[in-house]
Amino acid sequence: MRALGPLLVLLTGVVTLRLALTGAYTSYVRVGMLWALVASGALLTYLGLAGLWRLRAQPQDQGDHGHAGDHGHERAPRVALLLLLPLVVAYVVAPPSLGAYSARLSGGAALAGERTGYAPLPTGEDGVADADLSDTVRRALYDDAATLDGTRVRVVGFVVPTAEPPGGAAAAGRPRVLLTRFVIRCCAADGTPAQVDVALPPGAAAPAADQWLEVVMTYAGDGPREAAPRSTAESARPVPPPADPYET
C-alpha cells in the first residue's frame, strides 16, 4: 500500500479545495481564510499527484530493500489514517455552523467593547438601520453616547430559546427568544455568542431553536450589564442561514 500516503495527501487537498470553493468553509473558519485554504489545498493536491505519479513511473524500486523501516518515506505512518476523520465528517455529517447548543454551552460570556467611538447608525429609507448583532450588543452594553437608544435596527441571527418561562409585565403575549450570532476571531473553536433578548411581536409562534430570523427591533433601554440586552421586535421573519454565519 505504498499509494496510501500520496492518496491521503491528495484526498485532503481535494476536500480542502472543495470546502473552500463551495463556500462550505464559512461554517468553520473566517471568510478571509479562502485564499489560504485554496493555496494549501492546491499544494496538497499537487504533492499527492506527484507522489502517485512517481509510484506509477517506478513501480517496484527500492520499496522494501535497504534500510527503509516503518518510518521511511515510502510508507504512510499509521497515524495518517486519522486524516480520514475530518474528511468523513465533512461529507457524512456536514456539520452546520455553531448553533443554539454551543451558545448554551458558552453561557452568558459577554462581549468585550469600548465605551466610546460609536458612529451614529445610518438609517435607510424605511427609517431602519441595518446592523451587526455584535455591534448592536456592544452599543447596548457599553456605548456612553447611547447611539442605540430609540433606533430601529434590522439584525439577523438564529434562535436560542430562553431558559426562563415566557411572561413578565412588559412582554405579555410576546414570545421571547435569544437572538444569537457567534463572533469568531479565528475559527469556530473560539466562537463567542452575541445575544439580544428579543420580545417577538404579539401572537407570533415561538420559533424553533437554530431558526434564522431577520428582526426589526428597538432596544428597550438600560438593563443589567451582564445579561443579554433586551429589545422589542416590531417584525420577525424566518430567513435562510446567511452565507457567512459568523461576525468578526
Place this chain on the structure above:
Amino acid sequence: MSDLAAAEAPATGLRDGHRGPVVHIGHPDRGARRGPDPVVLASLAVAVLGTTLVLWSTGATGRPAVQAWCTVLLAITLQATPFLVLGVLVSGLLAAFVPAGAFAALLPRHPALAVPVAGLSGAVLPGCECSSVPVAGRLVDRGVPAAAALTFLLAAPAINPVVIVATFVAFPGTPQVAVARFGAGLLAAVAVGLVWTRVRRPVRSLHPAAPTAPTGQRWRVARETAAHDFLHAGGYLVLGGALAATLQVVVPRSALDAVAGHPVLSVAALAVLAVVLSICSEADAFVAAGLSQFSLTARLVFLTVGPMVDVKLVALQVGTFGAAFTARFAPLALLSAVASALLVARVVL
C-alpha cells in the same frame, strides 16, 4: 556519506554532522520502535471517544452535541491546514537544500548563547504553532542542538511579528500587553532551552532523517519530505483537534467564569483554557481581549501558555518527537510559560 547511496535509500537511519550537545544516543532502533505504540494507543483513545459520543447520542449525526463536536473538529483542522502546509513546506525545503550541520555551524557554540539566539530567530517564522513543530523537528534532523531547536519551537509561535502585531491590534488601549507578550514568550522559551542544556536528555525527531540531497533530486526530496511530514503531523493534528473538540463539548467555557475574580484561580483557569481551546497563536490575542472579566495578568498567562502548550500542539509534539519526550517537555514548557508570564506581568503590566 555517499550522495548516491543517500538517493537510493532516502530513509536510512544514518545521520551525521552533529556538532552540538548529544542529540540522540543509544540504539537507533529504540526511538523508532517507541513511536508506534503511543500512536496506536492515542488512535484507540480517539476511536473510543468518538464512538462513545456517537453511541451516547443514539440519533447519531442529527444530535446537537455530535454536530457541535464535528463543527469544532473541522474548524480546528481547516484553520490549521494552511499553517501546517507552510510548516511542512519549510521543512521539506530545509531537508532538500540545507546540508546537515549547516545551522549548527551558524549558531554560537556555547549553549548559553545558542539558546537565546535560537529564541530570537523564532521571530522570523511568520506562522503559528502548527508551522513551528515540523520545522523544529527538521532542525533537529539538520543537526541543530536539541536545546536550541526546542527554544525555537517554543519561541516562533509566541513572538513572531504577525502574532505581536495581532496582539497590538487586539489590545488597542494597552500596548504594553504586546510588549509583555514578547518578553514573556521569549523568556519562557529561553528558560526551557537552558534547562534542556542541563538535563541533556536525548531528543530525536521521529521524522525520517533526510540525508543531504544530491543536486538533481532536490525538488523530489523536498516534495516527498513535505508530503511525509504532512501525513505525520496532519494525523496528530486531527488527534489533537478531536480531543480539543471533546473537551469543549464536555467542559463548558462558562464554568471558568465563576473563578474570574480570584487572583490565583483566574490564572489557573486561563492557563487551562489556553491548553483546552487549542487556538492558533495568531488569533488568541483577540480571544484574550474578549475575556475582559479576567485580569490582564491572567490574560497574559493565556497568551504565553497557548502558543507553547495546548492539546493540539502536544499531539503534534508526540508525533514529531515521541511520547516519552513530550511527557517531560510539555509540563516543563507549561511551568515555564506560567512563571514567565507572571514575572513579566509584575514588571510590565
